Amino acid sequence: MGRSPCCDKAKVKRGPWSPEEDAILKNHIHNHGTGGNWIALPHKAGLKRCGKSCRLRWLNYLRPDIKLGGFTEEEDNIISSLYVNIGSRWSVIASKLHGRTDNDVKNHWNTKLKKKLSLSHNTSNAATTSAAPINHIQFSSPTNLPKQEVDHYQTIYKPIFDHSMMMDYQQTPMTSDSTSNSTVNVNILSSPENHGFSPNAFPISNGYASWCDNGGGVIDSGSDFLTGEFDFRQVFGEVANFNYASPWL
DNA sequence: AACGCCGCCAACCGCCTGCAA
């Protein structure tokens, strides 16, 4: 037996929203908020709509902070980079793009970026048959973490690195603003070889996830996705130098 | 002008998760 529907489909209006319905929903939320209950909202607002439909309409279209218009090159880069690393977690990806919704990002990916990326991939495959990409990472002795844990993380991260965008990382001397002894400064070299990919979009999808800013950015201690950090030294030891060529560039 | 194809995008569907009772 299936799950009961959230509303009676025979009694609710479906399909495109009219300007009048938009106005009613907008006014109601402006005056009363969502009330923490989307299911009850349409009845209170006088709308013959399913609560879920109201929520979707508000989040994807009526919200005041929605960003309209085409996606920028940088947004494309962030989406592509995140998709490769974390997959189709559209809400996570959208949260990194101010004013974009998961539906927006998903549609944009399905209609434009997917093709763009596969096109680049094909071009790359043709190019790399004559020039082998540089894909290597050099580890030295890791510190602090138990071997088992180091092995575990290396197993996780190595494939992710291998499928990440082309970047050159070079360990640089610690700076005075480093927040812990385990912090490793990583300089991401911006170059034409980045192919337009934003150097500050280098996500890894787990608790140690990180992003790095361009030009000698510091990877601090922390763990929040994309704004958090990843202690390379803990897992990889002294990473002297590693270069990657993305499989699709 | 008529038709068919295709891309885009708003909206729906159904599953999963978190939480309160």
Next chain:
DNA sequence: CTTGCAGGCGGTTGGCGGCGT
């Protein structure tokens, strides 16, 4: 601990408009 509900999410669909023939 179980159950039911609401919200959140990703996959999919259907309608519309643009374009080519």
